[in-house]
Amino acid sequence: MAYKFYGGVHPRTFKTLTYDKPIKRPFMPKKVVIPLSQHVGSPAEPVVSVGDNVTVGQAIAKASGYISSPIHATITGEVTRIAYSVTPTQARSMAITIESKDNEENQDFRLNAPRDVSALSKEELLKIIKESGIVGLGGAAFPTHVKLSPPKTKPIDTVILNGAECEPYITCDHRLMLEKSNEILKGLEIILKILGAEKAFIAIEDNKLAAIYAMERALEKSGIRNPKPEIVVLKTKYPQGAEKQVIKSVLNRVVPAGGLPLDVGCVVQNVGTAVAIYEAAHLGKPLIERVVTITGTCVREPVNLWVRIGTLLSDLTNIFGGFEKEPKKIIFGGPVMGINQYTMDVPIIKGSSGVVFLSDEDVHQEKESICIRCGRCVEVCPMGLAPTTLMYRVKFEKFQEAKDLGIVHCYECGSCAYTCPAKIPLLDWMKFGKSKLSTM
Amino acid sequence: MDTMKKIKGVESLVVSIGPHIRDEVTTSKIMWAVTFSLIPAGIAGIIIFGIRSLFIICASILTAILAEALILAARKKDLNALLDGSAVLTGLLLAYNLPPNVPLWMPITGTFFAVVIAKQLFGGLGHNIFNPALVGRAFLMLSWPAYMTSWQNPRWKADAVTGATPLGLLKERHMDLAAGISKWDLFIGNRAGCIGEICILALLAGALYLFWKRYITWHIPFAYILTIALTSWIFNGSGGLFTGDIMFFILSGGLVLGAFFMATDYVTSPLSAKGKIIFGVGCGALTFLIRKFSGYPEGVSYAILMMNAFVPIIDRYTHPKWFGWVKVVK
Numbered sequence: 153m154a155y156k157f158y159g160g161v162h163p164r165t166f167k168t169l170t171y172d173k174p175i176k177r178p179f180m181p182k183k184v185v186i187p188l189s190q191h192v193g194s195p196a197e198p199v200v201s202v203g204d205n206v207t208v209g210q211a212i213a214k215a216s217g218y219i220s221s222p223i224h225a226t227i228t229g230e231v232t233r234i235a236y237s238v239t240p241t242q243a244r245s246m247a248i249t250i251e252s253k254d255n256e257e258n259q260d261f262r263l264n265a266p267r268d269v270s271a272l273s274k275e276e277l278l279k280i281i282k283e284s285g286i287v288g289l290g291g292a293a294f295p296t297h298v299k300l301s302p303p304k305t306k307p308i309d310t311v312i313l314n315g316a317e318c319e320p321y322i323t324c325d326h327r328l329m330l331e332k333s334n335e336i337l338k339g340l341e342i343i344l345k346i347l348g349a350e351k352a353f354i355a356i357e358d359n360k361l362a363a364i365y366a367m368e369r370a371l372e373k374s375g376i377r378n379p380k381p382e383i384v385v386l387k388t389k390y391p392q393g394a395e396k397q398v399i400k401s402v403l404n405r406v407v408p409a410g411g412l413p414l415d416v417g418c419v420v421q422n423v424g425t426a427v428a429i430y431e432a433a434h435l436g437k438p439l440i441e442r443v444v445t446i447t448g449t450c451v452r453e454p455v456n457l458w459v460r461i462g463t464l465l466s467d468l469t470n471i472f473g474g475f476e477k478e479p480k481k482i483i484f485g486g487p488v489m490g491i492n493q494y495t496m497d498v499p500i501i502k503g504s505s506g507v508v509f510l511s512d513e514d515v516h517q518e519k520e521s522i523c524i525r526c527g528r529c530v531e532v533c534p535m536g537l538a539p540t541t542l543m544y545r546v547k548f549e550k551f552q553e554a555k556d557l558g559i560v561h562c563y564e565c566g567s568c569a570y571t572c573p574a575k576i577p578l579l580d581w582m583k584f585g586k587s588k589l590s591t592m
Numbered sequence: 593m594d595t596m597k598k599i600k601g602v603e604s605l606v607v608s609i610g611p612h613i614r615d616e617v618t619t620s621k622i623m624w625a626v627t628f629s630l631i632p633a634g635i636a637g638i639i640i641f642g643i644r645s646l647f648i649i650c651a652s653i654l655t656a657i658l659a660e661a662l663i664l665a666a667r668k669k670d671l672n673a674l675l676d677g678s679a680v681l682t683g684l685l686l687a688y689n690l691p692p693n694v695p696l697w698m699p700i701t702g703t704f705f706a707v708v709i710a711k712q713l714f715g716g717l718g719h720n721i722f723n724p725a726l727v728g729r730a731f732l733m734l735s736w737p738a739y740m741t742s743w744q745n746p747r748w749k750a751d752a753v754t755g756a757t758p759l760g761l762l763k764e765r766h767m768d769l770a771a772g773i774s775k776w777d778l779f780i781g782n783r784a785g786c787i788g789e790i791c792i793l794a795l796l797a798g799a800l801y802l803f804w805k806r807y808i809t810w811h812i813p814f815a816y817i818l819t820i821a822l823t824s825w826i827f828n829g830s831g832g833l834f835t836g837d838i839m840f841f842i843l844s845g846g847l848v849l850g851a852f853f854m855a856t857d858y859v860t861s862p863l864s865a866k867g868k869i870i871f872g873v874g875c876g877a878l879t880f881l882i883r884k885f886s887g888y889p890e891g892v893s894y895a896i897l898m899m900n901a902f903v904p905i906i907d908r909y910t911h912p913k914w915f916g917w918v919k920v921v922k
Contacts, residue, residue, distance in 0.1 A: 158915060163613055320613065396915065409916035480606050488611040508612075515606065516614040521676070522718035524619055526858040531809075531865075536914040538863055541907070558914045566611035573617045574718075580609050 154355075155404040157397045159534040160389040161567045163320050163488065165359060169447045169454040170323045175331060177458045178471045180259040182252055184226050184462030185237055186212070189245040190501040191287040192294045193219030198248060204231045209261045209438055212248055215282070221295045222285045226440040226460040227252050227259050240484040240491060240498045247499070250462070264436035269338075274346050277433060284432035285439045285502075290314060290325075290393070290422035291485050293503035296429070299419060300346050306414045311349045312402050313340055315356040315363060315423040316386055316393030319486025322506040324443035325423050327456045329356070329363035332427050333370030339426030341376060342433050347419060352381040353402050354423075359388040390488060391565040395420045397534055409535075409561045424505075444500055448509030450477040459500045465507060466496040479509040480517075487514075488566045521574045529568035529578060535561050539568035539578045546585035551592060554585050562586065619717075622807050622858075623677030629798035630684055630853065636781055636791030640746045641692035645787045649687040652699035656683030659707040667712070678717045682706055685725035688788020688849060689893065690732070693744045698736065702728040722900045723860045726893045733893075743784040755784035758844040763889035767830055770840070778843035789846040799852040808856045811868035812875075816851040817842060819876020828884060847879070850892035860900040867903075867910035874899045 189195035196213035206212055206225040213223040229252030237247035252259070269277070282297035302308050313336065317325040329336065336354075344352055354371075356364050367383055384402045386392050396407045398420060405416040413420055424443060431437040440461055447454035452473035459468070465482070483490035484498070487508050500507075529539040537558050545554035559582060568578040638645045660679035664671055683703050690699060706728030714720040733740045745755035758778065761770040773783055781791030789795075802808045821838045829835025842848070855861060855875050862871050875895045882891025 161615065163615070400915075406916050408918045409914055410918075411916065478604070480604070481608075481612055482605060483610075483612050487613045490610060490612065492607045492610070492612065494605055494607045510612055514613060516616070517606070518614070518618065521619055521673075522716070524622075524718045524858045525861075525863060526622065527863040527868075528617075530863050530912065534915065536912050536917075538912055540863065541911065557911060558917075561914050561916075570611045570613065571615045571617070573615070573619045573622055575614060575618070577609065579611065583609065 154384050154386045154401045156387075157392075157400040157534060158536055159532045159567060160391060160397075161532050161570050162388070163390055163570065165320045165388070166447070166449065167321065167323050167326070167359065169321065169449070169451075170445050170456050171326065173323075173327070173454065173456050175324075175327050175443055175456045175458055176471075178468075180227060180252075181460060181463040181467050183249065183464070183467070184460060185247045185249050185464060185499040186223055186226065186462035187237065187239040187245045187247040187499065187501055188213050188223060189239070189241070189243060190223070190293055190461075190503060191221045192292060193217065193221070193298075195245060196220060196223045198234055198246070200231050200248070202231050202234055205229070206231060206250060208259055209440060211283075211285075211438075212250075215295075219295055219298050221287050222283060223248075224285055224438040224440050225250055226462050229253065238495060238498050240493060240501055240504060242491060261437055261440060266434050267436065269342065269433050272433070277342055277346055280433050281429055284428070284437070286425065286428045286432060287439070287502050288422055289424035289428060289442055289502065289505070291489070291503050291505050293501075296421070296425055299421070300343065302347070302414045302419070307417060308347045308349050308414060308419050309417040310351045310353065310403060310419075311340070311343055311347060312398060312418060312420045313352070313354040313381070313423055313426055314393055314395075314398055314420050315354060315360070315367075316398055317360070318357060318388070318390045318393040319488055319490070319505070320390070321447050321508045322445050322486050323447075323456060324445045324505050326360045326363050328424055328427055328443055329360070330366045333366045334374065335430045336367070336423050336426045337370055337374050337376060337381070338434065339428070339430035340381060342429050343419070343421055343426065344379065349419070350379055352379050353384050354381055355384045355386055355398050355402050357386045357388045357392055390567065391534055394534065394563065394565060396563075409558070439502060442500070442502060442504070444504055445506035446472045447506060448479065448511070449514060450475050450479050450511035451509050452476050461502055462499045464496075465493075465498055465500065469496070475509065477511045480512050480515045481510040483508040483510065488570060489564065516575075518575045520576055523574055523576060526573060528571045528573065532567040532571045534565060534567060535563065537562060539582065540576075542585065543576065543578055543581040546581045546588070551585060551588050555589055559585050560589065620676040623681050625805055625807055626802065626853070627677055627681050627684060629801045630688065630788065632794035632797050633688065633788045633791055633849070634684070636794040637688070637692070637787035640781050640790060641744060641787060642747045645692045647696060648690060648692070648694065648699050648787060649684065651696050652687035652690075652703045653680055653683035655700045655703040656680060656686075656707050659704050660712070663708055663712040667716075669716070673717070676717065679707060682711065682724045682728075685788075685854065686728045689725065689729045689786050689846065691740065691743050691785075692787050693742065694739050698732055698739060702732040705731045718859055720859055721903070722897055723854055723857050726854060726897050729893050730897060745784050746782055757784050757889060758840070759883065759889040760784075770844075771837070773844075775839050775843065778840070783844070786846060786849075789849040792843055792848050795848045795852065799848075802852070808852070809865070809868065811865050812855050812861060812872040813851040815869045815872025816855055816876045816879075817847065819873045820847060820879060823877065823880040827880070841883075845883075845890040846892040850896055851875070854893070855896050855899070860903060862903050862906045862910060864907070864910045864912045866912075867906045870906050870910065871899055871903065874902060
């Protein structure tokens with residue numbers, strides 16, 4: 153049974169919109185815009201130039217440092233543009249545009265014959281993961297090969313596969329656990345082999361009973377031993393899926409503030425990442441597509457889709473059937489931590505778990521009023537901070553005091569601003585304070 | 593931009609930092625819920641002391657609204673702030689803290705003082721250091737103590753015109769009379785006292801509603817009442833140490849109203865759970881000291897006011913330690 157973590161909120165999940173929708177493979181885009189900075193770390197460096205013809209799966213940019221990740225062509229066609237472009241992370245980033253001219257062209261990625269993974273060494277597996285451009289698919293997009301190479305001084309005894317999916321609306325991990333349970337387990341086996349961990353857990357929130365059942369069935373059939381993964385059912389509560397919280401819930405271990413999961417002998421990987429690792433190691437397929445949940449109460453036909461990286465959101469409009477009501481916000485990721493977009497012409501990238509459209513009623517644009525010191529933000533902060541106190545420190549430019557009170561430990565889950573009855577944009581103040589401190 | 597035009601509907605987007613969804617709870621919802629939760633106690637007061645109590649409550653609330661409107665206009669603030677319910681709540685709470693037979697100008701003066709001086713002159717909602725309703729009561733108590741200490745028995749009693757509160761009886765050393773009031777009478781409010789404090793049953797119903805809505809937490813009321821229970825049991829017995837009548841001291845004064853509805857006032861209580869417990873224990877200890885050693889029979893309102901002054905320092909020393917806190921070696 154799962155342990156508890158401090159704080160957290162209970163937003164309405166709206167997951168039923170896409171809960172039962174199998175992941176569709178809709179169409180091949182004629183044009184993709186692939187940003188070079190989709191991951192945490194330094195942007196990839198292009199290895200193609202305008203006018204080159206590329207085939208699907210071909211590397212078009214190489215990793216430019218240790219914490220970086222290569223990028224692959226996601227359709228076959230001609231490179232038409234390498235320039236700064238709109239990206240969903242709102243960061244200024246170069247992007248490679250590929251356009252396919254020939255309508256008849258076969259855009260399927262030719263899978264290799266299944267490889268005998270058990271014959272591969274740890275180093276070979278890591279190399280495959282690195283060269284396949286795999287990054288964390290839960291949203292943060294941290295290069296996976298870095299996470300799987302802990303320093304020798306920090307032995308890893310436990311791997312947690314994260315299927316908590318605590319963000320409202322999003323169901324991509326849920327559908328993957330239902331439809332790709334065996335692939336997830338095979339991916340987990342590879343992770344375990346690389347890390348040499350003794351224990352493995354698969355953490356799923358209790359609002360995804362079908363996924364829990366599917367994973368249990370797959371686990372029984374697979375016969376994975378040494379270690380035998382264990383399914384942990386977590387309470388549905390945001391931010392249950394955050395790394396530090398999921399470790400507390402599963403293992404009752406506390407990651408030291410400012411530290412990493414590997415400080416407590418842990419590595420957490422998203423279930424989608426496990427599928428990508430499986431495909432790369434067994435079938436030789438680089439990360440060229442991901443599951444995206446396109447949803448919202450104002451969307452005519454919410455869907456779960458396999459989308460090629462770089463597909464523009466505007467090209468997907470026909471798939472989800474447009475809108476019943478005018479959307480007020482377009483969000484990449486979940487509605488709590490996701491990033492707001494100002495146009496439909498943004499590409500889906502490796503970290504885009506979903507696109508949520510919110511209408512006027514969902515947005516709750518209420519006027520900010522004064523803090524009444526109700527302490528709700530203090531109750532819900534999963535890091536145990538006092539957001540309102542920090543907000544006043546930042547407001548009056550007492551940045552050092554804010555730092556002493558722990559503002560740098562805020563990982564911007566947004567629970568404080570979600571729960572604030574005075575509708576104070578607490579997260580804005582936290583981000584402002586942190587960015588001020590980082591430049592001081 | 594072209595695609596934007598093509599797609600019908602996507603024309604006026606809002607862009608902001610997350611979270612993009614918000615909880616439905618608002619400041620005014622909380623204020624009105626607290627007001628709502630106090631209605632049963634008011635009805636009980638009106639039934640027990642008669643229609644005059646209703647006039648006092650109405651006078652108090654109307655003054656609160658008028659005073660708030662006046663000063664908001666004078667400060668050139670948005671008059672919509674009236675709708676947040678905080679002024680009505682202040683008026684209501686002050687009326688509940690008055691004896692049922694005060695002249696009508698008393699709730700008017702007291703509420704005016706509470707809203708204008710104790711709340712708005714400190715900067716309005718969210719900035720006041722002291723609980724406005726309690727400041728209003730303290731002001732009336734200091735200015736017109738005679739009116740504030742003449743009590744009335746429930747209207748069905750023979751000597752309904754003058755009475756004494758159970759704690760008052762105790763202070764005047766009428767132990768036998770005080771002990772003669774049954775616990776059930778204390779619980780349902782068949783005794784002399786302030787309009788809103790007497791019917792414990794109605795107050796607890798309101799408090800349960802607030803707990804259920806999670807608008808108040810257990811820390812302050814439980815720390816407060818437990819402290820009173822312990823200190824009264826140990827020191828307040830007539831037969832020496834550890835003989836105090838716990839239930840009498842919990843039920844007989846304004847403790848339940850104070851602990852659940854006044855001490856829990858967000859603005860004037862600490863932020864963290866630890867701070868709330870310290871605050872509650874402090875209120876309990878001060879209430880006990882006033883009841884036991886001062887000239888006043890009851891000390892809930894002064895105790896809370898004094899603890900209000902300690903809130904900033906409590907907050908400072910109980911600032912929560914964050915998740916995964918490690919001691920920094922300097």
